[in-house]
Amino acid sequence: MTARAILLTGAAGVVGQALLAELTGRPVICLLRRGRLPAAGPEVVTGDISRPSFGLPPEVYESLTRRVGTVIHSAALTEWGRPAEDYEGVNIAGTRHVIDFARVAGASVHYISTAFVAALAGEAPVRLRPDNVTTNYVLSKRASELLLAESGVPHSVYRPTNLIGHSTTGWTSKPQIVQLVADWVGRGRAEVFPAHPGNLIDVVAQDLCAKAVAEAIRRDDVGRQFWLTYGKAAMTVDEAVELLIEHARSTGRRIRIPRIVHPADLDEAELNALPPSSRRFVQVLGDVSEVTAASGGILPSSMSELVEEYGLPEIGDKDAFRRSLLAAAN
DSSP, X not given: OOOOEEEEESTTSHHHHHHHHHOOSSOEEEEESSSOOSSSOSEEEEOOTTSGGGGOOHHHXXXXXXXXXXXXXXXXXXXXXXXHHHHIIIIIIHHHHHHHHHHHHTOEEEEEOOGGGGGGSOOSSSOOOTTSTTHHHHHHHHHHHHHHHHHOOOEEEEEEOEEESOTTTOOOSSOOHHHHHHHHHHTTOOSEEEOOTTOEEOEEEHHHHHHHHHHHHHTXXXXXXXXXXXXXXXXXXXXXXXXXXXXXXXXXXXXXXXEEEOGGGOOHHHHHTSOHHHHHHHHHHHHXXXXXXXXXXXXXXXXXXXXXXXXXXOOOHHHHHHHHHHHHHO
């Protein structure tokens, strides 16, 4: 008997592309809102997770419910700084529609959330401000987690931290905030680098995230929550800045080391004197630092558990970060 298929939402995204490289042994059906995948291979169905029944004709939807036994839900609006209502349709209603589908199909759901939900626990002395650029996005991911928890549908939740490129090649289908900030620092445009004392810089290679999800599916392992982070083993802020300076020098640039300052100590006049793009980077870095501080400065981590239980490769975050920087520079 042929194994039931995996339905992958968000297949064209960074996590989706990484997942496609790791999913083997079972047919994969990609639900795309528009366009095509960069490479041929998996079956593609055009639909919209923000609409009931994914906006599909009844016969197509019914066919999918018969064929699919597992849903990987990675589709989401991930751009920060949008109004709360912008995240409602894709992130929250989309998860609700995935749950509806899974109930009919008798399928399990593997949900890609974010490690930033740790900032909502409220146990750290720093609280996430309502106007933090990430707040509405994080709240939407947490709301989706709660929908799954209350649904009764078998599921697991994966909470990756800031994504970087492939651990070996450094490649990514789309630069993320880490790569954008790295380029900004590496071009000597960073006068200051905002960070709360005690924060660690936690990044994870996209293929490591994908390997964890793929292995859980191979084992039919549900009912779990995985923090795809380095936790206490993550880089310090000083180490991350040193790596960025080292990379800049390797490309022939001689740049000044940015001053590391507490976000609350940023000088308004100095900020206003910066070019608009640099001012925006400083503000976003300050907000991301607040997320980590609100999470206790160090994110929870399941990395050692995944290495021991799932046999995930032990990939150093600094090495993976270096490779991402090199790939972005070429």
